[in-house]
Amino acid sequence: MSNATLESGAAMAEGTARRGVEQLSMQQALNRALDEVLAANPKALVFGEDCGRLGGVFRITDGLQAKHGTGRVFDTPLAESGILGMSVGLAMAGFHPIPEVQFDGFAYPAVNQIVCQIARMNYRSRGTMPMPITLRVPSFGGIRAPEHHGESLEALFAHVPGLKVVSPSNPHEAYHLLKYAATRPDPVIFMEPKSRYWQKGEVDFDSPDPAGSPTGGSPTGAKVMRAGRHLTLVAWGAMVARCLQVAELAAEDGIDIEVLDLRWLKPIDEATLAASVRKTRRAVVVHEAPLTSGLGAEVAQLITQACFDTLKAPVERITGFDVPYPSGDLEDEYIPNIDRILFGIQRVLEYKRG
Amino acid sequence: MAEISFPLPDLGEGLIEATVLEWLVSPGDQVERNQPLVEVETTKSAVELPSPQAGKVVRIHGGPGDKINVGEPLIVFEVPDNTAGIVGTVPKEEAPKRRVRLSAVLDED
């Protein structure tokens, strides 16, 4: 890795003056990122249901309308297909829309515009009409919310050609990934883990990734959140924090676990994934979404492809079940819990060939 | 938790103070928006002040007969600073619990 690359990565974070480190919740970190994106790019627009005066139902856009004006941060009528369809036209007109769909389940009414229009307009127009749209979706479960407020849509969107998908796991990642996503020329589905909105963490404004990381400092690939020797836990969004807890528990039993935050769910950083599992030779992938055709299958296949010869056991998937996301009383039964993840790890550890 | 102080509002043109007649809530009460908080008397009339927001009462200022100036603190609410969601609850951060122990003979090859 050359020094030049590292410098350009660090320079990406706001100018040249060092801004240091702050304790922020993910909600505050996302708000800060949007504020800076709006300030830096006069063509950036933030809109959606209740995003203006109210500041969003999770307050991610709090204060942005007052600061940047009603022309750039605004409330829309209550129609998700309308919000995303309008984003297409705004992108064609040279804007960078950063729409919000209020909850994961409300993205379903907009699927037609996302899949049939946003994802393929660049292709259809032979590159003349790029779609720099950053769609923020409060995602995943864990807050005892009503129906359609706890869905995990990553596999659905990752399957669509023309979309990129990313999910932050903590305030630091949220700040840098959103700033990065909102400056890309392609559509990015930005999945915010709503159960982690309120947890505070350190945000290092100056360096998205540690110096010397394979991404050269820009938040483009997967990230090792905890190094370990015996097994790699792969996760994203809210499951990263749970996997870090599991790793600490496993350490009590003498098992040294590496936790890999995939971050980008499309494109997946195959090199970092492979490097980790080549080292540990065992892998378990954890997600909230249902098992069948979930993104865990894709991750397992990529690992198998890259590490087949050295793997000590088949890749395990610890996931939600193939059931509609349950009501609050049962959601802890559904979301992968610590014991289920430990069982999966144990199966991999004791696997014997032949 | 955050505290929000509600000052005595201007209750009519030119009035600069009001006298507390009776508090209708006490510290510790959970009040709803628009719920009557206190009866105050100005030189013009006696009025009930409705609560500008929902929250838990932390402190009240002034007892019956006390004068309070417009703009001075009347009541302080405690509001959660981390329950911004329109639905659902903020998950509790709990120490991880486990039943499963790992056991493995690892050949470090």
Next chain:
Amino acid sequence: MDTSPSPLNGNDAGHLSGPHAEPLTAEQLRELYSLMVAVRHLDTSAIAWQRQGLIPGYAPELGQEAAQVGSGYAVDTTRDFVFPTYREMGVARAMGVDMVAYMSTHKATWHGGLYNPIESRLAPIQAVVGGSVLHAVGWAHGQTLDQADGVAMTYFGDGASSQGDIHEAMNFAAVMKAPVVFFVQNNGWAISVPTERQVAGGSVAARAAGYGMPALRIDGNDVVAVAEATRRAFAHARAGNGPVLIEAMTYRRGPHSTSDDPGRYRSLNEERDDAGEDPLERFRKQLLADGIADDAFFAEALAAAKAEEDDIRAGIQALGSRPGTEMFDLVFQETTPALQAQAASWREESEHV
């Protein structure tokens, strides 16, 4: 806010046909009042339940009791079917739905509630804004195909009227002459966005003209006007004349949900100016003035409402979590091997309810 009934492009009330119902009797008026008191008391209690940690959340309907009770009262549960949103507790109560089973959705026991929708004639509680409106059209067309005389009533709000599905539903219903009553509660607010920033032209009822459908714009805070308009709409639809739209002008006097903070988007003064007179208090005065009820009756109605809330609260408190096996058992009528395997591993690996 203008809540006077307005003629709309020749599609006003005068164009509704079908047999006229008898005026409401004194007994029925008293029943309407008792229902409104029961709903008001349960609704405000549910907010207290949330504050006390009994339920994680609730969507209050304070101020919409007349619109909900009046319309729900007009339903014939032997043949009609109702498609609610998530804020139709008053409709459910007026239709006689088991309220513990209804409120269970707010306790996060089961999405949609635990009541039997087929027996109660109320579709499961719907969390998608505008989500069930097309379902009503399909159910109603089924009545036409079966040569049955049921009418579907579907509820939505001024916010939902922005969704494309609503327009598709109106067009389908009118094209197919389906017996549907589109009951719009225009309560002034879609969370933080007021009607004037939501509904171009200011009237959902005016949309009906474009679909060749009669519409009634009524004072949704007048329970008698609501009940009578709904009965006329049912009669019109039941007589084979196609769908009707009712826009009941009312006001969401409370927050969108128990976690909402209206102070961020409207002032108490605005609320006072826009909300108008409390529909319950207004009806009480009217009954008193007309000599239909006296203070003893009002006191009795309130006591009954309190006793009812006590029972429902006890029922909600006693309601345990559903067994986790239901997660797996209720996905399909015919389960799959993969799902059975997942259920087996869940039984083995999780502590469960």
